[in-house]
Amino acid sequence: MGYIKLKQKAFFHNLDYFSKVCGSKSKIAIALKDNAYGHGIEQIAFMASKYGIKHVFVRDLREATIASKFDFESILVLYDIPTQKQNNNIIISINSLSLLKKLPTNSICELKIDTGMNRNGLYLDEIQKACEIIKEKNLILKGIFTHFCCSDEENTITKEQEEIFQLAIIETKKYIEYKFRVHCANSTGVFKVDMNKYDIARIGIGIYGYLDTMQDKYLQPVLSLYAEQLAIKNIQKGEHIGYGSKSFIASRDMIVSNYNIGYGDGLFRANSNKQRKIANGLEILGRVSMDSFSVESNDKEVCVFDDVTHLAQIHNTIKYEILTNLKQSIKRVIIE
Numbered sequence: 001m002g003y004i005k006l007k008q009k010a011f012f013h014n015l016d017y018f019s020k021v022c023g024s025k026s027k028i029a030i031a032l033k034d035n036a037y038g039h040g041i042e043q044i045a046f047m048a049s050k051y052g053i054k055h056v057f058v059r060d061l062r063e064a065t066i067a068s069k070f071d072f073e074s075i076l077v078l079y080d081i082p083t084q085k086q087n088n089n090i091i092i093s094i095n096s097l098s099l100l101k102k103l104p105t106n107s108i109c110e111l112k113i114d115t116g117m118n119r120n121g122l123y124l125d126e127i128q129k130a131c132e133i134i135k136e137k138n139l140i141l142k143g144i145f146t147h148f149c150c151s152d153e154e155n156t157i158t159k160e161q162e163e164i165f166q167l168a169i170i171e172t173k174k175y176i177e178y179k180f181r182v183h184c185a186n187s188t189g190v191f192k193v194d195m196n197k198y199d200i201a202r203i204g205i206g207i208y209g210y211l212d213t214m215q216d217k218y219l220q221p222v223l224s225l226y227a228e229q230l231a232i233k234n235i236q237k238g239e240h241i242g243y244g245s246k247s248f249i250a251s252r253d254m255i256v257s258n259y260n261i262g263y264g265d266g267l268f269r270a271n272s273n274k275q276r277k278i279a280n281g282l283e284i285l286g287r288v289s290m291d292s293f294s295v296e297s298n299d300k301e302v303c304v305f306d307d308v309t310h311l312a313q314i315h316n317t318i319k320y321e322i323l324t325n326l327k328q329s330i331k332r333v334i335i336e
Contacts, residue, residue, distance in 0.1 A: 002227035002261040002304070003331040006039060010220035011047050014207045017218055018187075022195050029055035029183070031204035032067055033078060038266075038323035039208060039223050040332035045070045047334065055200055064090050074142070076110060091142045095120035100133050109134070110143040110180075111172070115164040116157065117149040124168055131175035143181035143199070144172055151189040152212050158192045188213055210308070210319045223323065224279070224306035225267075225330075227259035232298055241286040241294050248286035256285060257297050261304055264290040266325040268315050276314050279303035 019025040030053055031037060036044035041063055048056065049070040057076040058064050067075045068087065076091045085104050086092070092109045094100045103109060111130055114121030122130055134141055146165045151158045165184050172180070181199035185192070187206030191213070195201060205211065209221035235241065235256045241248045263269040269288045270276060276284045280303065282295040295302065305311060308322040315322070 001265060001330060002225060002259070002301075003333060004040070004326065005224045005226060006043055006047070006332055006334045007220070007222050007224070008047055008334055008336055010209060011044075011207065011222045012051055013220050014209055014222070015048075015051050015053070018190065018201070018203050018206060021190050022201050025052055026054060027195065027198075027200050028053055028207075029057055029074070029076065029200045029202045030207055031202065032056045032063060033059040033204075034324050035063075035328055037205065037208055037320060038326040040328075041066050042069070043332050043334055045072075057202055061086075061090075082107070093145075094122070094130070097122065097126055097129060097133070100130055103137065103139060105137050106139065107137075108140045108142050110145060111141065113144055113146040113165055113168040115146045115161040115168070117147055117161075119147075121146065124164065124171060127168060127171045128175060131172065134176065141172075141176050141180045143183065144168060145183045145202075148184065148186055148189045148192070151186060151192050158189065162193055187211055188215075191215065205320060208323070212319075221307045223308075223326075225261065225304040225326070226301055227261040227293070227304050228301045229299065230258045230260050230292055232257045242289060243287050254296050255298050256294050257299065258292050258294045259302055259304075260292055262289045262291040262293060264327075265330055266327050267293065267304065268311065268322065268325065270315060277310065279306050 018028055022028055030048050032041050032045055035041050045067050054073040056067055056072050057078060058067055059078055060080040061077060061082055064075050064077050074089055074091055076093060078093045081099050081102050085107050092103060092107055094109050094111050112121035114123055148158050148161055169182055183198050183200045185201040187203050188211060190201045209219045233256045235250045235254050237250050237252050239250050241256060261267050267288055278295060282297060285294045308319045311322050312319045
């Protein structure tokens with residue numbers, strides 16, 4: 001199997017950038033969810049803690065347990081409800097009244113407000129009932145937050161969502177003493193709101209080096225995928241490579257190596273008529289196999305990609321999907 005390099009310098013560069021945008025690094029909560037967007041939750045948590053990040057968010061309690069190995073003040077769990085009270089730095093996100101009722105007594109929680117994404121969270125008219133349940137169960141309200149659906153687009157929707165969220169803050173203050181934190185911005189949302197109004201911003205894809213906005217040029221991709229040589233072949237003109245007799249036919253004699261990363265590791269398989277290139281510009285020859293791919297090279301190892309932009313375009317998908325598809329079993333190493 002190949003391996004992944006994580007560039008600490010690039011990661012810190014991106015954190016420096018968002019620290020300036022948000023006002024300070026104390027306002028950054030980073031996404032460790034879904035194995036840190038495929039980068040490796042333990043490796044990213046280690047680097048984030050080293051940088052001085054105090055707040056993170058994860059998908060579930062399993063990821064929260066991993067994040068708990070590091071010195072974070074808060075770990076927000078987005079999509080899981082525990083059966084017993086958790087450590088004081090673990091905060092449970094509440095996406096509905098029914099889930100709030102299941103939360104163990106004395107737990108620490110945050111209310112997610114649905115301001116127009118229509119996916120999960122409480123509506124404005126459910127806040128009073130939520131606060132009643134919080135008091136009945138002796139829960140601690142750590143914060144309220146919302147999520148923007150299209151802050152990477154040029155429209156008025158983000159502003160409309162923020163206005164609804166401000167109403168939610170006012171409504172919550174009617175029933176709960178104002179000691180809770182408030183947050184709404186994601187990686188692109190920080191450019192649309194006044195961060196002086198908010199306690200943290202939840203930064204995801206941005207800290208990993210990507211944005212689908214003009215600010216993308218200020219960021220550096222953190223992850224590079226490498227593959228090691230399995231075999232080297234002298235291919236004669238007219239011979240094919242890999243599965244399918246017509247997937248690739250050599251137009252000349254060539255030296256071709258097979259490398260140990262495939263779709264079983266998360267490297268997308270595509271129709272053979274789509275030109276996919278590795279980082280040095282060499283084209284992948286024929287079909288990606290479950291455990292390997294081939295290129296015209298005799299190098300002992302090659303960089304499959306150090307920027308997922310090309311692959312996302314080839315596969316007509318988003319960068320997130322390319323990154324999160326990388327299997328946890330791939331070895332990840334931190335480099336300076």
